[in-house]
Amino acid sequence: MLVADRLIKNFGSHRAVDDISFTLERGEVLGFLGPNGAGKTTTMRMLAGCLEPDGGSASIAGYDCVAQRLEAQSRLGFLPEGAPAYPAMTPRGFVRFGLRARGFAADAVNRATGLAIERTRLGEAADQPIGTLSKGFKRRAALAAAIAHDPAVLVLDEPTDGLDPNQKDGVRNLIREMAHEKAIIISTHILEEVPAVCSRAMIVARGKILFDGSPKTLAEQGQDHTVESAFRDLTLERPQTRESVV
């Protein structure tokens, strides 16, 4: 469903993504973890067709993210970092805009908008300007726009950032609901989310994959058998190793 093949991205002399490869099938929820600046967002932007790789390729449902961008993007739902949305628009208007741009007919726009608003539990906030909403509702508005067209692949950059515990729970339930019919990647800093939602975990640091496996295997690698300790061990150990090599 989703293939990243030896992706490379440089910003000037800095290599942000360094030879990242993985495939993701329908039914999988991949937790994309890593410290800040690890290359998670850059990788997700390449998968979404917002950024072109300097090396390697990515494809969605068999369509190349660069050469067949429009086909690939029409099968993708993307929640960008920070969940940007137009502040003067209402979440309903925002979702409708995305659907119209994707060529949905008027009645399909209404149906899909209603469903997306219901699934993201926007409630009355759906008809208030996004600029007046709390961070949690803003994020849900952007999430609604990402899922409204029922894409086969979802790339969600920190979908639960800034949400209160109840809202986080709501988004996790939504991801679990959609999991069996889609291939989903979520990036997160909240490690407890990984065993709760993800069927697979990947740890990235300095643009490279350090771990790819089930959350259970990841936890087993930690000193006290938690995802948190495994994350620390994997991402903190590296500079020491490198220094010792140098």
Next chain:
Amino acid sequence: MINALLAVYRRELTSYFQTPLAYVFLAVFALCAPAFTFHVGRFFDTNRADLAPMFDWMPWLLVILMPALAMRSWAEERDRGTLEFLMALPIPLWASTFGKFLAAWSVAAAALILTWPLWIAVNYLGSPDNTAIATGYLGALFLAGGYLAVGQALSATTSNQVVAFVLGCGAAFLLTMAGLPLVLSGLGEGAPVWLTEFIAGLSALEHYNAFRYGVIGLPDLVYFIGLIAASLSCAGVLIAERRGGGR
């Protein structure tokens, strides 16, 4: 693909009216056009019932007001991060570029329509050449379109709307001034004729004035359509470049 263009057009047009921008713009235009016509253009002193004083001052009004309308088009998307959302939509860049342009151009057209009381006034006071007035309006619409397209291309170069506005005003001013004797004589006596003619040919004012005499000339149409197309292409290229991530 036309769906994508219409969706962007609709969103952009709505967004002008969801914020005070369009209302402030239209109000300022509706007040400034008569002010220029009656006070600066000395409408009553000309003793002629036509809209020449308004059309004389129109380019200068547009030089300031069109960049104000165009400055947000890409700079705001970049600043707010919504460009990422737009770039992840399965729509070709030309559809977003053209949709944004058409929306701003529609607001500019609405502003020109708001000068209708002046047209009624000259028809009440005398019998003006309404054909020349109509082509004058068409010229003003094309001039506005040219400035808007240039302004939108410059808006794609920055995430700061004020910078986009200042650049837009500067470019519109240069485009207008290019044909004036002040600039052409500034080239000096020794300037080759082809260079003088080339620079004069770039002048938006020259082509706009042609419309005012009731003539819709092919070279003038080609000039404005070319200016709009070239500027929008530049905007598209600048935004497409962002997919490269500074490669």
